[in-house]
Amino acid sequence: MKKALSIFLVFAALILAVSCSSTANKVVEAKASSYSVVTDTFTYTYDVLADGIQAACGYDIPYTENAPQVAAANGEIRIYYMSSEHMKIDNGDFADRWGDCEFVVLPDGQTMLIDSAKGAYIPYVVSNLKKLGVTTIDYYVQSHLHNDHYGAMLSTSNGIMENFTVKNIIWADCAHTQSIADKFKAKCKQFGITPIVLLRGDTLEIGEVHVDVFNPKQESRGNYNFSGADEVMNNESLGIILTFGNFKALFSGDMYVYAEEDTIKAYTDDPSIFEGVTVVKTNHHGRTTSNCRQWAEFIQPVIAVTTRGEGIDLDTYKNYARYGAHCFGDHPDGYVRIVSDGKNYVTTTCSRTREMSTYKTLDTMAATIRPDLWPAN
Ligand SMILES: [Zn+2]
Ligand SMILES: [Zn+2]
Numbered sequence: 001m002k003k004a005l006s007i008f009l010v011f012a013a014l015i016l017a018v019s020c021s022s023t024a025n026k027v028v029e030a031k032a033s034s035y036s037v038v039t040d041t042f043t044y045t046y047d048v049l050a051d052g053i054q055a056a057c058g059y060d061i062p063y064t065e066n067a068p069q070v071a072a073a074n075g076e077i078r079i080y081y082m083s084s085e086h087m088k089i090d091n092g093d094f095a096d097r098w099g100d101c102e103f104v105v106l107p108d109g110q111t112m113l114i115d116s117a118k119g120a121y122i123p124y125v126v127s128n129l130k131k132l133g134v135t136t137i138d139y140y141v142q143s144h145l146h147n148d149h150y151g152a153m154l155s156t157s158n159g160i161m162e163n164f165t166v167k168n169i170i171w172a173d174c175a176h177t178q179s180i181a182d183k184f185k186a187k188c189k190q191f192g193i194t195p196i197v198l199l200r201g202d203t204l205e206i207g208e209v210h211v212d213v214f215n216p217k218q219e220s221r222g223n224y225n226f227s228g229a230d231e232v233m234n235n236e237s238l239g240i241i242l243t244f245g246n247f248k249a250l251f252s253g254d255m256y257v258y259a260e261e262d263t264i265k266a267y268t269d270d271p272s273i274f275e276g277v278t279v280v281k282t283n284h285h286g287r288t289t290s291n292c293r294q295w296a297e298f299i300q301p302v303i304a305v306t307t308r309g310e311g312i313d314l315d316t317y318k319n320y321a322r323y324g325a326h327c328f329g330d331h332p333d334g335y336v337r338i339v340s341d342g343k344n345y346v347t348t349t350c351s352r353t354r355e356m357s358t359y360k361t362l363d364t365m366a367a368t369i370r371p372d373l374w375p376a377n
Contacts, residue, residue: 059124061335063348066133072109074341077209077244079104081281081305081336082117082128099148100307101125102251102281103132107244107342108207110138114251116152116160125152126163137164139206142171143253144237145180146230154180154187161191169195172216174236178224197221198238200266208244208342212273214263215239215252234284235259241273245342248277250299254284260295271298278345279303279338282316286329291316296323303328303347305336317362322369327362 061080071078082101099117106112111134117125129137137160143149152159160166169188173195175181188195198204199218204211216236226232237253252259260283267274277299283290286306296304296319304320306312306329317327328336333349340346 059121061128061131063132063335063337067103067105068109068111068133071105071107075107075208076339076341077104077107077242077247077249079249079279079338080128080132081307081330081338082125099151100143100253100281100285101152102307103129103134104242104249106138106207106209110206111136112139112141112206113137113160114141115143115149115253116140116154118148118151118155122152122156122159126159129160129164134164137166138168140166140169141238141240141251142169142184143251144172144233145175145184146233146254149253150184154183161187166191166193169193170198170238171195172199172236172238173197173221174216174223174233176226176230176233181224198240200239210243212241212243213239214241214267214273215255215259217262217266231256231258231289234289235262237283239263241277243273244340246276246278247340247342247345248279249338250274250277250280250301252281252283254290256284256289257292257295260290260292260298264294264298274299277301278340279305280320280325282306282312282320286312286316288313288315291319293319293322296320296325301325303338305338306330312362314362314365318365318369321362321365 061082063080067078067080070076080103082103099119099121100115101117101121102114104112104114113129116122140153140160142153145154147155153161156162171184173181175184185195198213199216199221200214201218202213204213215238220236223232223236226236234254235256235258237255237259239252239255239259240250242249242251255263278301280299280301280303282304283295285308287308291313300323301320302325304316304325304327306316306327308330312327312329320327328347328349330336335349337348338345339348
């Protein structure tokens with residue numbers, strides 16, 4: 001499809017922390033803490049927070065802006081991948097799957113929360129949203145009903161429903177068991193909400209943001225008994241693409257390879273909604289149950305963010321890097337924030353530097369598999 005274009009320049013800047021190179025694209029700024037590259041259509045900027053803030057990277061989100069106000073004032077979409085690089089170390093419950101939780105502010109100031117993490121992270125979902133100035137969640141999106149995705153919505157009496165005005169709830173009407181489906185519906189009812197069901201082919205307009213739904217398929221609706229098969233539930237994850245101008249963000253929960261391939265098949269004749277994807281949340285916490293090479297090739301994101309609480313699976317990194325994606329993960333990067341005005345975007349991470357061994361290993365590997373995209377050094 002497209003891009004891959006200038007990513008190698010970004011990589012060079014990040015690895016070497018020096019400005020470099022002369023090809024069709026040019027580095028307009030490259031210093032130790034901020035990098036940006038101009039391409040035909042986008043300016044990609046990678047900001048690393050100042051030292052004082054990096055040190056504070058832990059459970060608490062390091063950003064202090066009133067997100068809805070700033071987004072509305074600037075007419076921009078703001079995405080916060082909630083996570084923390086320290087979670088695994090601090091509490092065994094976080095090991096491996098602390099869960100998913102992505103907070104999105106739309107350009108008109110409306111808010112969307114996609115999933116709500118699990119276990120001991122639940123209080124931080126609430127406190128981090130409050131820190132970002134949130135009082136109302138206009139859309140709560142439940143990708144699927146696994147406990148590492150519904151924690152602060154379903155597993156607590158002091159979560160998002162109790163602390164914020166939740167206006168709309170979206171799900172795919174699929175559940176691991178009947179009892180979880182009943183619990184989810186009861187919680188919605190308790191707060192006077194009739195959940196909206198979205199399935200493949202559905203669309204939604206929220207102000208200037210267009211939402212396409214590509215998973216699960218219509219016939220999956222009402223599946224409430226997967227007999228404990230995690231992979232079936234994961235394959236029923238809600239897959240959505242948010243489009244704002246030239247910026248596209250893709251979220252698809254814990255989809256496994258089966259659903260990835262099924263999606264590719266369903267959209268082969270008309271893949272237009274997948275063209276120009278800017279950022280993807282890697283499926284199933286970046287695991288190799290998912291994120292197959294064909295999927296990476298099909299969507300070709302510019303950025304892939306993994307929320308997991310530990311290192312990124314090498315094969316996942318490789319698959320996305322192979323098609324030009326710049327990979328971030330919560331373990332090395334802490335909370336990742338992406339802001340776009342629909343033309344350009346800025347990615348901010350909490351990582352001290354990509355000189356750390358995690359990225360050294362991965363970046364070296366990327367250079368090996370696609371020397372045309374990544375600089376050898
Ligand atoms: Zn999960
Ligand atoms: Zn799951």
